[in-house]
Amino acid sequence: MTTWPSWQPEVLSFLPAWLWKVICIFLVLQMPPILVSLLVWAERRVSAWIQDRVGPNRVGPFGLLQSVADLVKFVFKEDVVPGQVNRVLYSVAPALAMVPGLVTFSLLPFAERFMVSDLDSGLLMLFAISSLAVYGIQIGGWASNSKYALIGGVRASAQIISYELTLGLAAAVVVLFTGSLNLAEMVRWQSETRILGLLPAWTIFVFPGGTVAFVIFITSAFAETNRLPFDMPEAESELAAGYHVEYSSMKFALFFLGEYAAMIVMSGLMTTLFLGGWSLFGLERVMEGTIWQTLIQTGIWWAKTLFFLFVFIWIRWTLPRFRYDQLMRLGWKVFLPLSLANLLVAAWMRTWGMWGASA
């Protein structure tokens, strides 16, 4: 639809297009590691606050460098490879688990003129790549040649496959509304459309189809990322640590990184699909065409995403773990019919008007 040089901010138009792209890739590639380390710190601080504790506050200001300390520890820990493992697959699995998390970052539209790739089939691409993460987990669980790891891996794949259905069906509602698979296009539709001529038509506000889709999507996102209350693949009380029980040192850290990267991508996707992406009541149009606009839009996008990340942590320290049969029942018997019905409702809304919302 559009050739990519047009997304270059005008102030930086003197740069060759390819250089701008390289800068974009470089910037985006820095995001996951930095964010993950921040997220780990946040996870520990928030969990501490919720439990009336203080949390890590010793390393650096507010304990912000705790993750750096953790990283140093990971790097210097002995890389134990148990004797019974399949050595090749055992080594490949952590990378397989982490790479999809990093690659999907390239598809997220942080701002109108700041993204690595603006694909027309962006949503499909994103789902396709993020689904690959299950291979890392499943292969890691199998290659460890340990019953806990194997059960964890099997649980993870079953769980991810089950919830990918509802995840897709919920996202289909947004596709239906916006009429595009291009993530940037979806955001633009949400920011430009008005519900009853007032409220921006962020999908979450398009009741009932969009709202229900959001609830289904966020719940499925928890299951997809193996986060509590759906962290059965690593359930400490049952499986010790599940699929990564036999891993140590940097290999373990890669699993860790992949898991948190997936969480960031899911939050970003929710922001993009349901919360209007970079748009915020017209603020995204300030200083049109300057680099400031790009910065503002990126800031808005990240603010929303960070909110979702906070919700992830918040939920984790609120709810206990589901039982595996409850998880499966919820997925197949409740959410699947509900999302199918919701898709029909959304289609009906698309045909008969969405509270005046139309492009």
Add this chain to the structure above:
Amino acid sequence: MPRLSIDGVEIEVEKGTTVLEAARALRKDVPHYCWHPGLSVAGNCRICLVEVEGMRGVQISCNLPAADGMKVRTSSDAAVKARADVMELLLINHPLDCPICDQAGECKLQEYSFELGSGRSRFDVPKNHKRKAVEFSDRVVFDAERCIVCTRCVRFTKEITGTDELTVVQRGDRSEIDTAPGKSLTGNYQMNVVDICPVGALTSADFRFRSRVWFMEQTRTVCSSCSRGCNVLAGTRWNRVLRLVPAENAEVNRWWMCDRGRLDIREPAAEDRLAGARLMRGGVQVGVEPGEAVAALAAALAEARAAGGAGLFGLVSARLTTEEAWLARLLLRDHAGSPNLDLLPRTGEADGFLETADRNPNTEGVRAAGIAPAVGGFGLDGFRAAAEAGRVKWAVLVGEDLSGRPEDLAALAKVPFTAFIGSHDRGAAATATVVLPGATWAEKDGVLVNGDGRAQRIRPLVRCPGDARPESRILLDLLAAAGAAGAPDPSSSPAFLVKAMAAAVPALAGLTLGGLGERGAPLRGRTGVARVGTGVEV
């Protein structure tokens, strides 16, 4: 033959037997301090009180001859109450220094105080203080405060050693034991007073403060300082022998042992113990694995055997166990064919009491095992001349390093190949072609035969240092390496070795390790293996 009943049990005893002895024969525990089975009756401690029907009050059982029809109660209320009162009197001036007293843990005063005492003194005046840490000699330290004046030690010097060195001085609660002014305890038996002292008044200067007695492992074994073979109780801790005290054996040493044997506990922990095998290479001894040294010695023995064995001299210590001597004979005579086997005699002066002239503990056993020059061979006396004449090509010393015998060592230097199997790095160990680290008496399990032909069992008390092993194990390995016919398997247990030896040596027929029991059994003129002993404990 008076017949009396003690606590309702009838017993018939010899005339002249005391009630205490009759009660002990029935295994009744009547407390006693001054009475000792090896000493005369003094009757001064008053703790052995019993009640006798028809007699007024309570009686001391140690000085009461058993009479026909006597009805004795050893644990009636009256007897126990009277004993408790005696205990209270004994403890009036006894200091409360059990924490620093070496006797604690094996102290009769402590035991009966625990049993009978109130745990609290009714006397609030200061205790009567006396001298402490008085050196009666360089071996015996006396603490007058702890003494209960039972006079066991006084009677020992009067009746057993006849030296009459100790006596009671002062009167009443000032009484204490003392030597004559300027004199001290003397002789080779003085430390027995430490053993017989029922409290901590007499302590051994050697063992003083070394260890609390309850930490030590107590093993009954046999002293190997002379051919008497006194039975001893060895106290070990931290892999060290800390003390030897006599163990009662009516057939051997009764209740006593000499100080020389008692203090002979330094050798197992000596600085110059051999801990590794050595091999002479290019004129220098180098450390090797024991297996390598065994192979080297076996190869030399094969040469000797091929040469007919006449050039091989074997010196086998009479400090070894009988089995070890037998294994040495199997190796050197039966296998290698040497007619030249002998032991090293050690002699001293017999003192007419326990210590004998033969200071080797197992001369009888080693001779019985066949260690003696054969017809046409030479012994230790002929060795020097033979070595000077160059007729000795190989010499194997088992358990003897010839230290302190410069002429023999000089002769040994003329022998092209010498092997030393022994415990200390002395004498021959420095120049031997092959050195294999052996064990001392404290590390062996086996049979010693004393000068009276009594077989007794010594037991391992501590572990050997490093690669050192009992000579029996080394000799078994050598026999296996040499391929000697009829040799026991290298993994044979000590008991099996004794059995195999008894089957092979007519003089030792019927001997078994288990059959020796605690007190051993006579070898000569016995029918089967008899267990001898009176069952009386002190």
Add this chain to the structure above:
Amino acid sequence: MSDRPGYRTVERPALTLADRLVFPAILKGMAITASHIFEKKVTMQYPEEKWTLPEYYRGVPSLVMDDENREKCVACSLCEFVCPPRAITIVPEERPGGGREEKQPAVFDIDMLRCIFCGYCEEVCPEEAIFMSKEYEVVGRSREEMVFHKDRLYEIGGVRKDPHRKWKNADDEARAQGRGHGHGPAQV
């Protein structure tokens, strides 16, 4: 089951529609946890803040001196005997100076990797020489460092003001009776 004596049937609470939808309950839970974010924190900032230890607290076992800076321990080894994990090693020696104590520990080691802080040693000590201190920060870089020797144990224990002076009193009494402590041959 309700017809069986002693048994009572408990009715399951009827779930309302809100309960069955689950999400309201989840939101309620999230409200509770969120409210805790702003609660006062209970964490104690350890190295800067420390517990006030109760009287009965049992920390590192320590040796004490009496108020004349004399060693109270006479190496009776009862603590070594009673110690359940066998953490204590004592090697006694003769005490120089000729006091009535006669004995003192040449070596007094407590292996703090073994010590279980049970306090039996304090309980059994007939000389009141070993006390459980309030010290609980036991760290070391090696196993050897974790074996506390006599000097370190005295450093922790320090001096204990104590009127109980068994040996010294006995010495004084003996002197009053004209019977001092005697090494050497007898004086009649």
